[in-house]
Structures are given as structure tokens and as C-alpha cells.
Amino acid sequence: MKRTYNLLGYLLLGIAAYAFVNANNTDLQATAPVAEEQTQSTPNRHTITLVLSQLSDLKVEEGQRINVGDIISDRTSERTKLQTKRQRLEAAIAKAKLPLNALKPVPQPKFQTELASLKQAQFNLDAIVKQINNFDEKLHFKDPWHVQVFESEKVQKLADLKRKELEASINVEKAIASLDEAKLNYQKQQYEHSIKVSDYQTLMQKQQEQVNSLQTQLDTVDDELDKLTSVYSPYRGKIRRVKILGQNERSITAEVTLDIRDGK
Secondary structure, three states, X not given: OHHHHHHHHHHHHHHHHHHHHHHHHHHHHHHOOOOOOOOOOOOOEEEEEEEEOOHHHEOOOOOOEEOOOOEEEOOHXXXXXXXXXXXXXXXXXXXXXXXXXXXXXXXXXXXHHHHHHHHHHHHHHHHHHHHHHHHHHHHOOOOHHHHXXXXXXXXXXXXXXXXXXXXXXXXXXXXXXXXXXXXXXHHHHHXXXXXXXXXXXXXXXXXXXXXXXXXXXXXXXXXXHHHOOOEEOOOOEEEEEEEEEEEOOOOEEEEEEEEOHHHO
């Protein structure tokens, strides 16, 4: 009987121990931390980062309701400045491309006047020389004293011919000098024209360099205009926040947060 009580006691003790252990395990499970579950949900907000020239380029404000396609920012002032600059550059390019005054070539001289004068002077001289030669042939074999006494008129005429020969020779020399001067003037004109041609080529080169420089500036302005696109709202909603992220000498960086839930 006593043994039965002892077995019953051991049985109760085992049940109690099991209950105690089970209770402790339950407490441990209740107090252990539970990991947070990450879920992918539909975003309720949309953030847009903007680059502005000035605050007036921002076309929305906090609390404003907007629809799809409404303008959020438009750099109007910057676009106006660039368009004005573009017009000035186009006008400058058009002016720079105007053709230069064409250089007229130096006309090829024929020296007709000078050659005609020389020809006439030489003809006159030859005629006088011929007359003198004829006189010399007639008087060459005669006694000089006889000639001076009895043929004084012929002697006087020969003297006149000699004087005319001298004048004719001077005229020939003058005609030759005039022809040489005309040729020298032509060479001078050619030299001056060569300088003008060199200056003209330099001017054309500078003109082309100016056109290239202006065209480069115009291309830069066009690139900047292409970058100045307006920003439109991709969703319907409410402007939750407008935040200035930073600023430098040329631009302002802003962030616009759109609450999409208010647009549904």
C-alpha cells in the first residue's frame, strides 16, 4: 500500500514538472521579438527634382491640387533670355556672312598712247636723219669754203635740219621716258593690288573665323534651349511639399512631392 502511494507521488511530481516546463516554454515564446515584414505597396507619393533659374519658374505651391499634364515648372525667364540671345546671334551671323566688296583686277595696259607717241617721235627723227644724210651726200665732195660762200642757203638748211634732229631726238627720249613711266605705274598698281589681295584674304579668313565663333555660340544656345523643357505632372494629386535643396550662382534645385492619394 505504501508502495502504491509512493508511485502515485512520483506520478504527480512528474506531471507537475511537465506542467512547469511547458509553462516556461509558453512564456519564452510570448516574450521573444517578432521580425517586421517588408511589403511592396503602391507608392502614394511622387517626388520630382527640379532645376530652376529663379523661384518664379516654379508654377506650383504647397497645398495646390493639380491634374495630369499641368505645368510644375517652366524656366520662362531663362528661355526668353536665350531666345533673345539666339536672335542676336542669328542677326550677327547673317551680317558676318555678307560678301565683301570684290577686288577689281588691275587692267592690263596696252600703252597705246605712249607707244603711239614714241612711234611718231621716232618717225619724225628718222625723216630728219634721212634728209640730213641726203644733204651730206651732196656736200661731202665739195670744198667747204666754196660751200660756205656759194651754197650758204643749203648750209643754213642743213643747220636747221641738225637743230630739228636734236629736237626730234629729245622728243624720242621723252616718249621713251613716258612709256617707262607708264610701265612703272603699272608695276606699282600691281604691287598695291597684291597687298590688297593679301588684306582681302586675311579679312575673309577673319570673317570665316567670326562666323564659326558665332555659330558655335548659337549651337550652345540651342543646346541650352533644348534642356529648358517644361516639367509636367505625371499624376493627379496634391502638392504636399516644396523643398529647396540647394542654390548656386546660376540655378536653384528644388524638390516637389506630390501626394497621389489626394488625386484618387
